[in-house]
Amino acid sequence: MEDLYREVIIDHYKNPQYRGKLEPHDISFEDDNPLCGDHIRIDLRIDKDSRVNEARFDGHGCAISQASADLLTESIIGKSLEEIKTLNKQDILDMLGIELGPVRLKCALLSLKVLKAGIYGLGEASDDLVE
């Protein structure tokens, strides 16, 4: 089972480091995975060099979606918005360290989709953002 739910996933799911909300924030976006009701919101504070200096996620859902959100949130602190725009599917899979089928991939990528939609200032989070 180690290949599927590595300890890191269960860990970040049970003890997320970056769960919470930021008020005020510069960027905030939220969306669901309609398939399973997973929900993720991400709040960012941006400094004047367009770098993320604080980030939090909130929401609920499966271990994969919540652990990825925590891992992603952790990874973007200090990064510029331009750098974040280049993050993709593979980056998330690398953080999780597992292979995922199409349905679970959606869980894993929900937080990245939300993050990018927020940064691009989109009205809707589209799957195209995380191809």
Add this chain to the structure above:
Amino acid sequence: MEDLYREVIIDHYKNPQYRGKLEPHDISFEDDNPLCGDHIRIDLRIDKDSRVNEARFDGHGCAISQASADLLTESIIGKSLEEIKTLNKQDILDMLGIELGPVRLKCALLSLKVLKAGIYGLGEASDDLVE
């Protein structure tokens, strides 16, 4: 090939004995086979005992539809309307003396359908009439 287009069919097709119209008539009905454009009209004169004393068919179409119409028209002269109501698919097949697939069956049964719809005074000729 004899089994398929027996001489009787080609004969009745090429030299129909009962092709024509009756004016005046007591009963007249016409209909198409929409699949192929076959068209049959049947005119009847009925005597006071409700027997057919004159009958003619008109129309155009394939050998099977026209030959059956001629054979059917021939066979009903002298019959009572009640007797005609009992005619069915098998009677037509017996006259033709061949086996037919579902599409050709419709050609073969068109005249019977028209005849029965006329006798029953229906607005439309339905396949149910010739089951």
Add this chain to the structure above:
Amino acid sequence: MTALDVKKIRADFPILDRQVHPGVPLVYLDSTATSQKPLVVIEALNSFYRTYNANIHRGIHVLAEEATAMYEDSRVKVARFINAPSARQVIFTRNTTESINLVAYSWARANLKSGDLIILTEMEHHSNLIPWHMLAFEGGVRLEFIPVNETGSLDMQVYQELLKQEPRLVAFTHMSNVLGTINPAAEIIRRAHAAGAITLLDGAQSVPHLSVDVQELDADFLVFSAHKMLGPTGIGALYGKLELLENMPPFLGGGDMIKTVHLRSFLPNSLPHKFEAGTPAISEAIGFGSAVEYLEGLGMTQVEAHEQEMIHYALERLEEIPGVRVYGPPAEHKGAVAAFTLEDIHPHDVAQILDRYGVAVRAGHHCAQPLHEKLGIPATTRASFYIYNMPHEVDQLVAGIYQVKKMFS
């Protein structure tokens, strides 16, 4: 009544030999989503494509005649399976969903006007909700819902109240695909008729698992899918009372559904062809016929009895696991569907870990999001059983659930 010989049945389903991971055999507990197919159905498709594939209805050559005869013969088999008075009351569609849409587009748009009421239930599958949502949005019909009560059954008292508003249609599921509830269809239909409404019975879950007799139930419309009852994908059916179907305008326009066509006008064909536009799902219809024949061979009473055994055992085993909560009525009032939650572990996680043990279950809202909203949960894990399932598979499910618990503890 002889019980099902499940071992023998299993030998008819090639997929059950499959290992889904190295050394891990398949335990298929997802028949509510789609059933597996017996060899005889697979071979029906095979033999169609290998020996008599042709387009139907308009062909004179041997292949076309054979294909037409088999296609129409399947209609007769399906009609007999639900005891329809005549085969032309069975329209082939893609699935339950298309069948419901056909009624919504053709019957409802021709017969309902703004303000007219349609009664649905809170336990409907999305397929029996969205077509009516669209109609409400576009044409102003009103929708009311029979509530689901604590025990997972419909509140018949509220139904009785709703009937006073003179609904035109009552559309409801015969068996819930989540709760497993078998609704009192005959009674619901009887009351609807007394109130002057017609009824649409969603048989997607009942026709595969129970004996459903449209004449006994007096259903006006019945809809179901082949793929949930051993048949191929891509084919379903709409049964309707003759007078209703005869008076409905066509839905899809095209080849075969016409009697005659001119440049600017056409005459629709007679039933059932009026509603089957274009080249139909020919091989699929033939496979459907073969599937219902297989079920008839087993006997639907026997199928029901086996499923009752399975669900009794499954609920007994599941309910002894701490943290498991199964939704829906007790075993004797439901079909072989067990949707459950396990502590606050997300069903996606449960399903994925079960999969590692070969146990195939579904996780999510099962296309019944409003029902889950009502239950106050976003998703459930659902195990469902059919003719080929055995008690030891329940044991494997239970063992898997204990593994999940261990991992998340």
Add this chain to the structure above:
Amino acid sequence: MTALDVKKIRADFPILDRQVHPGVPLVYLDSTATSQKPLVVIEALNSFYRTYNANIHRGIHVLAEEATAMYEDSRVKVARFINAPSARQVIFTRNTTESINLVAYSWARANLKSGDLIILTEMEHHSNLIPWHMLAFEGGVRLEFIPVNETGSLDMQVYQELLKQEPRLVAFTHMSNVLGTINPAAEIIRRAHAAGAITLLDGAQSVPHLSVDVQELDADFLVFSAHKMLGPTGIGALYGKLELLENMPPFLGGGDMIKTVHLRSFLPNSLPHKFEAGTPAISEAIGFGSAVEYLEGLGMTQVEAHEQEMIHYALERLEEIPGVRVYGPPAEHKGAVAAFTLEDIHPHDVAQILDRYGVAVRAGHHCAQPLHEKLGIPATTRASFYIYNMPHEVDQLVAGIYQVKKMFS
């Protein structure tokens, strides 16, 4: 360019070994109605049902993941086959007919108003007529028709005139299923766009037989059926430009086409799922993917070249028979379809006698009754050719026709 190795191809089609009457092998000249299927397609269905049958999109277990991946992979293959910019512009439907109805119900009903003009042609298949008849009848749109001239091609001058009336849609067949005419699609589309209209290209006959590139043609909608291009029954496709599809309201409502559902409202899913309600034709989509792969393996240029050879030879042989009249343009301007009359012998009789010699042809109006009205005949006999046909089969057709003549002489 290497020619097709037809002998080798024939070995891929099990049905071609069949004897339709004792001692009489099949000569299948009815591919315009539906094509035969290569082993690889039959095996794709087989292997789906035997090893990974599951419902898609919502499943987490291995079977569901495999089925989903293969289903979506087929979409990618079909998209590539017509050079669609992206796979989500390919919607799976039952057939060409449903694809056209989808556009008529969703795009047209949302975008056209009473008095708006749709241009069609006199050579359309019923599937590209009735949906617009229904719209004209119900919503008052106007229909005008590009006439077919003596040589079996469209009168482009009349088209030019009609364009002055500012049509909203030009819907036309790429290749006539009776005359074989290959219409100048790029030019018709270019002119339609110049006049502010969008276009629907009926590719039911062109996509199986020609290389069709939606970007090169700049088609707004393209519709086609798998069963005419080596694929299974029960599946077809609608291609559309992204902006059009994005802005169209849903057509069928149900599972899978939604993002979220509440008791009284729903949000539609994104493309392509928005238009695929309910359990789709899963095995059929997978078979479709395998069919286009087979065609790609042969090369569509090679397919075209082979069919040109076949139709040249067929017309040469047919036209030397006294009393035969073939309809449509000369071989170099048409696909491999020869519809003919033989003296005043009814096509049904011709087809049935040919069948006795194993020659499978179609007889009737071929779902193009208005075209036959224009030609002044109720029906034709149609022989059509595909990748597995050989010149000696034309000879058998010709020999059969002489037998018919003898019988009726």
